Amino acid sequence: MGTTVVTGGAGFIGSNYVRHLIQHTDDDVIVLDAMTYAANESSLAGLPGQRVRLVRGDIADAEVVDAVVKGADVVVHFAAESHNDNSLNDPSPFIQTNLVGTFNLLEAVRRHEVRYHHISTDEVYGDLELDDPNRFQETTPYRPSSPYSASKAGSDHLVRAWVRSFDVRATISNCSNNYGPRQHVEKFIPRQITNVIDGVRPRLYGAGLNVRDWIHVDDHNSAVLAIVERGRIGETYLIGADGEMDNKSVIQMILRLMGADEHAYDHVNDRPGHDLRYAIDSTKLRTELGWAPQYRNFEEGLAATIDWYRRNEAWWRPMKAATEAKYAKTGQ
Ligand code: NAD
Numbered sequence: 118m119g120t121t122v123v124t125g126g127a128g129f130i131g132s133n134y135v136r137h138l139i140q141h142t143d144d145d146v147i148v149l150d151a152m153t154y155a156a157n158e159s160s161l162a163g164l165p166g167q168r169v170r171l172v173r174g175d176i177a178d179a180e181v182v183d184a185v186v187k188g189a190d191v192v193v194h195f196a197a198e199s200h201n202d203n204s205l206n207d208p209s210p211f212i213q214t215n216l217v218g219t220f221n222l223l224e225a226v227r228r229h230e231v232r233y234h235h236i237s238t239d240e241v242y243g244d245l246e247l248d249d250p251n252r253f254q255e256t257t258p259y260r261p262s263s264p265y266s267a268s269k270a271g272s273d274h275l276v277r278a279w280v281r282s283f284d285v286r287a288t289i290s291n292c293s294n295n296y297g298p299r300q301h302v303e304k305f306i307p308r309q310i311t312n313v314i315d316g317v318r319p320r321l322y323g324a325g326l327n328v329r330d331w332i333h334v335d336d337h338n339s340a341v342l343a344i345v346e347r348g349r350i351g352e353t354y355l356i357g358a359d360g361e362m363d364n365k366s367v368i369q370m371i372l373r374l375m376g377a378d379e380h381a382y383d384h385v386n387d388r389p390g391h392d393l394r395y396a397i398d399s400t401k402l403r404t405e406l407g408w409a410p411q412y413r414n415f416e417e418g419l420a421a422t423i424d425w426y427r428r429n430e431a432w433w434r435p436m437k438a439a440t441e442a443k444y445a446k447t448g449q
């Protein structure tokens with residue numbers, strides 16, 4: 118395809134996407150990343166320097182964005198403030214990055230007629246009751262709950278408006294909760310794994326009955342590449358791998374897999390406005406593009422992820438203490 122710009126390519130999903138592109142395409146990659154607290158340059162270690170270039174820059178800066186997008190063939194937009202808990206403590210960077218940043222990218226791809234893919238989340242649809250037989254579909258009305266999910270919902274609306282008003286060649290995907298290597302230790306699964314490594318009891322918000330629909334990051338990224346290559350312009354695709362599980366069961370599985378007592382965790386303060394359940398129906402993606410997840414056994418994927426954090430302490434150790442200090446302030 119030529120040159121792909123990957124915004125947020127030093128973050129969790131973006132860095133795994135860069136690896137996926139290097140492995141599965143001939144593309145050159147420009148990573149545009151502001152290198153916030155969530156980025157980790159070592160997530161790009163070992164990639165071929167002649168094919169991958171890192172540009173440190175803020176997507177909220179229109180000039181920076183224009184210079185990088187000009188001359189590219191595709192932009193895949195992962196960059197975001199991505200953590201719900203942070204958005205409850207200070208929503209302001211979420212507005213700048215997720216809304217203003219997306220606006221700048223849309224204006225740049227419009228000016229330079231570049232293909233654009235927008236990475237979004239299932240959280241734009243709000244939450245489901247535990248016994249609701251329905252799952253989220255592309256037609257489900259938007260009903261975001263948190264400042265994070267509201268800012269992502271707003272950015273999705275911008276993309277649709279730019280497609281309809283300006284004929285921008287864009288697609289959108291909304292994915293469920295990702296797990297796998299290189300995820301920041303503020304997020305649920307890596308936080309508990311690294312706590313257990315440190316001899317600290319895992320922390321379960323509230324009663325822990327909340328359900329998330331887990332998908333391995335490599336499956337998310339293979340779906341994104343399929344959409345970039347074969348998706349219909351203007352369309353939205355939901356990405357999910359039928360991985361629903363409640364938080365309590367996930368913590369117990371982590372403890373078991375790590376050889377600890379499965380009851381050795383603590384209940385802590387719940388998240389305000391905590392969404393109860395997400396669940397994705399990915400029929401459109403599977404039938405239209407022939408995509409299927411490769412990681413079909415969550416326990417095996419989780420065991421491999423635990424193994425990755427055990428073997429890569431140098432990757433996560435520098436961010437662990439500051440992350441836990443932030444949580445201590447909210448009693449979590
Ligand atoms: P992450 O927090 O790990 O990484 C975000 C990256 O974006 C970081 O490298 C950060 O430095 C960069 N960034 C932040 N603000 C920036 C700015 N103003 N300019 C340039 N770069 C900036 O996030 P993630 O979990 O990898 O999520 C990536 C995308 O996927 C986000 O758009 C998120 O909404 C979406 N998503 C995430 C999940 C999930 O489970 N993590 C699920 C569905 C969708």
Ligand code: DAU
Nearest residue numbers: 199200201238239240293294303304305320321322327364
């Ligand atoms: O659904 C997709 C979304 O998944 C993405 O859009 C977000 O970027 C991503 O962060 C994730 O959002 P969640 O809020 O679901 O993920 P998080 O890892 O923060 O929490 C997962 C669940 O675990 C949630 O119900 C809250 C709970 N939790 C979280 C932490 C950090 C705990 O019980 N204990 C914890 O210590």
